[in-house]
Amino acid sequence: MTDALVAPERRAGVGDVLLDVRDLRTYFHVMDGTVKAVDGVSFSVRRGGRLALVGESGCGKSVTALSIMRLIETPPGEFAGGQILFEGNDLLKMDNKRIRKVRGGEIAMIFQEPMTSLNPVMTVGDQIMEAVLIHQGVNKKGAQEIALSALQDVGVADPRRRLKQYPHELSGGMRQRIMIAMALSCNPKLIIADEPTTALDVTIQRQILELIKSIQERTGAALLLITHDLGVVAETVDDVAVMYAGRVVESGTVEEVLLNPRMPYTRGLLESIPSQGKRGQRLSAIKGTVPNPFRLPPGCKFGPRCPYAWDSCVEAEPELIQLGHDRTARCWLNDPRFAARRAAYDESFAREHP
Amino acid sequence: MDRSLPPEDPPDERAVTEDLEPGGPDYDVQLESLSQWQIAWKRFLRHRAALIGSVMFFGMVLIAIVGPFILQYDYYKIPVPDVHVNAGRPPSLAHLFGETGRLQWDVLTLVVNGVRYSLLIGVIASAMGAVIGTIVGGVAGYFGGWTDTILMRIVDALLALPLLFVILVFTKFLGSGNWISVTVIFGLFEWLGIARLVRAVMLSLREEDYVDAARAAGIRDRRIIFRHLIPNALSPIIVSTTLGVAGVIIGEAFISFLGFGVGFDTPTLGNILAGSLGFISQGNWWWAFFPGMAIVVIVLGINFMGDGLRDALDPRAKI
Numbered sequence: 315m316t317d318a319l320v321a322p323e324r325r326a327g328v329g330d331v332l333l334d335v336r337d338l339r340t341y342f343h344v345m346d347g348t349v350k351a352v353d354g355v356s357f358s359v360r361r362g363g364r365l366a367l368v369g370e371s372g373c374g375k376s377v378t379a380l381s382i383m384r385l386i387e388t389p390p391g392e393f394a395g396g397q398i399l400f401e402g403n404d405l406l407k408m409d410n411k412r413i414r415k416v417r418g419g420e421i422a423m424i425f426q427e428p429m430t431s432l433n434p435v436m437t438v439g440d441q442i443m444e445a446v447l448i449h450q451g452v453n454k455k456g457a458q459e460i461a462l463s464a465l466q467d468v469g470v471a472d473p474r475r476r477l478k479q480y481p482h483e484l485s486g487g488m489r490q491r492i493m494i495a496m497a498l499s500c501n502p503k504l505i506i507a508d509e510p511t512t513a514l515d516v517t518i519q520r521q522i523l524e525l526i527k528s529i530q531e532r533t534g535a536a537l538l539l540i541t542h543d544l545g546v547v548a549e550t551v552d553d554v555a556v557m558y559a560g561r562v563v564e565s566g567t568v569e570e571v572l573l574n575p576r577m578p579y580t581r582g583l584l585e586s587i588p589s590q591g592k593r594g595q596r597l598s599a600i601k602g603t604v605p606n607p608f609r610l611p612p613g614c615k616f617g618p619r620c621p622y623a624w625d626s627c628v629e630a631e632p633e634l635i636q637l638g639h640d641r642t643a644r645c646w647l648n649d650p651r652f653a654a655r656r657a658a659y660d661e662s663f664a665r666e667h668p
Numbered sequence: 669m670d671r672s673l674p675p676e677d678p679p680d681e682r683a684v685t686e687d688l689e690p691g692g693p694d695y696d697v698q699l700e701s702l703s704q705w706q707i708a709w710k711r712f713l714r715h716r717a718a719l720i721g722s723v724m725f726f727g728m729v730l731i732a733i734v735g736p737f738i739l740q741y742d743y744y745k746i747p748v749p750d751v752h753v754n755a756g757r758p759p760s761l762a763h764l765f766g767e768t769g770r771l772q773w774d775v776l777t778l779v780v781n782g783v784r785y786s787l788l789i790g791v792i793a794s795a796m797g798a799v800i801g802t803i804v805g806g807v808a809g810y811f812g813g814w815t816d817t818i819l820m821r822i823v824d825a826l827l828a829l830p831l832l833f834v835i836l837v838f839t840k841f842l843g844s845g846n847w848i849s850v851t852v853i854f855g856l857f858e859w860l861g862i863a864r865l866v867r868a869v870m871l872s873l874r875e876e877d878y879v880d881a882a883r884a885a886g887i888r889d890r891r892i893i894f895r896h897l898i899p900n901a902l903s904p905i906i907v908s909t910t911l912g913v914a915g916v917i918i919g920e921a922f923i924s925f926l927g928f929g930v931g932f933d934t935p936t937l938g939n940i941l942a943g944s945l946g947f948i949s950q951g952n953w954w955w956a957f958f959p960g961m962a963i964v965v966i967v968l969g970i971n972f973m974g975d976g977l978r979d980a981l982d983p984r985a986k987i
Contacts, residue, residue: 380880383883383884385880385884389813414886414888415886416886417884417885418885418887419886422884425877425880425881425884427877430876430877430878431878431880431881432878432881433882433896434878434900435900435902436895436899444882444885444887444891444895445886445887448886448887493881496881496885
């Protein structure tokens with residue numbers, strides 16, 4: 315195993331750890347009990363790096379993003395444990411004044427719904443300039459210049475006219491460009507994109523992804539992409555963390571995770587992507603549904619849906635097993651004690667994915 | 669990987685094409701000319717009752733503003749009564765609305781000056797109510813939790829009081845007779861309904877995505893409430909404030925009629941009516957009729973207008 319612990323070669327421009335989420339626990343206390351939406355999530359994003367959080371609806375990936383921005387309302391929410399270190403400072407311990415400086419200024423967020431993420435009664439220009447005026451220490455004229463160049467950067471034609479327009483005058487793709495312009499206008503160190511393309515047409519999706527990526531590369535900001543689409547992951551990021559039921563269940567570089575998934579859930583996600591090669595075949599799906607957050611199964615949370623599960627999976631939940639440098643999986647298959655099962659799993663994977 | 673959108677040279681054509689809707693290139697241009705308020709204005713102009721109401725209300729406003737300057741008589745010059753007709757004179761060419769008993773005021777002069785102060789009291793008190801109500805309701809609705817509970821219980825408690833009697837007591841202690849103090853007292857009680865209304869609207873508005881987006885951009889709560897959310901809640905506030913003017917005018921007329929409101933040195937429609945009380949039985953109908961009609965015209969005008977505004981500002985209504 316020792317040679318596997320050598321750090322994988324990194325893309326140029328990727329530096330030290332910028333955001334380090336450690337054992338984050340975000341709970342919601344509601345009428346029926348406590349929902350542990352995020353329960354011990356750890357991952358890190360390097361300066362200039364690109365990480366995707368992947369998972370089904372309800373797996374806690376959006377709550378993780380909102381926790382980083384401290385946009386969880388407490389109560390009913392509660393940060394029950396863990397740390398979110400941004401440049402070494404714990405975001406969870408910051409007072410309101412400091413966290414406001416981080417929001418928008420150091421970490422910017424792009425939301426899922428461009429149709430509703432812009433205020434309908436404010437002009438596009440006012441909305442972009444608002445954050446610039448707060449974070450950049452410029453006057454109104456300077457803010458307008460920054461807004462104009464941001465709009466140019468995101469490929470908006472005739473930006474001077476757009477500044478005076480209201481959101482309802484723009485198409486969905488155009489609005490998402492505006493949201494991206496808002497995000498990049500303050501030169502953030504980290505951009506969180508929460509399903510930035512889910513609400514868009516397929517043709518626009520690609521443009522927006524390319525745009526986010528090119529801006530990320532040019533500005534050197536780190537990117538935390540939240541998505542349920544593994545196709546998007548493969549094209550956009552370097553590293554990926556797969557989440558299930560409020561936990562990280564597998565993480566590593568995109569190549570490693572997508573080509574050699576060490577957790578059956580990731581494999582299930584991969585196999586449910588339609589592709590050219592599978593034309594005419596029945597599309598495989600992961601059986602069952604996401605577990606009820608009030609009644610999580612004992613042992614491995616994916617156990618009841620897992621085609622490879624056996625007794626051990628019910629008896630105890632596996633730890634996040636270290637498989638290499640920045641490569642982990644939460645599955646008993648990776649425990650040396652179950653090498654025989656691992657071999658069978660590998661064989662079936664090799665058979666199905668030549 | 670083919671890069672369909674290099675950032676260095678934004679492909680203008682694509683961005684433009686993306687905007688095109690089936691309507692063709694002109695579509696975008698057309699949209700630009702119709703803001704939210706312009707649409708509302710168009711709807712309002714098509715609303716017949718609203719137009720009639722506006723004519724009634726703004727006609728009275730006009731009379732209140734210019735009337736005192738073009739009238740033949742000055743309210744503040746007490747006429748020398750003609751002892752022979754102590755009971756007042758019916759409408760005539762010289763006095764279109766007749767003359768009062770006792771001091772023989774020109775009723776037209778009374779009504780015009782009364783309209784001026786009644787409107788002033790109504791508009792100022794209602795505007796005060798709108799400002800206080802918007803702030804309290806906005807803060808309560810946005811922050812929720814304890815802030816909301818405390819503020820709304822205060823509102824509930826105040827609403828549980830029989831308002832007119834409280835105002836009667838207040839005016840008695842805090843300088844009855846002075847129209848400004850009466851206005852302030854009405855303003856201090858006018859905000860309750862608006863606070864509830866704004867709170868209710870804020871409760872739904874604060875769940876909007878653009879609130880999260882604004883918070884994620886580091887914008888402080890105060891600015892989110894007053895720059896982002898209140899403008900979105902403006903329609904119900906406008907309607908409620910407009911209707912509030914009518915409420916205050918009637919309320920003021922009521923307490924002045926009872927003699928607890930504005931004193932006779934400042935004419936309001938209420939205290940003019942109060943003055944007529946002893947003379948109606950002598951057949952001086954004009955003394956009560958014309959100020960009464962003025963109240964009816966103003967209040968009806970405001971209510972029609974409020975109805976029209978409600979329809980015009982409702983984004984779901986199609987006319």
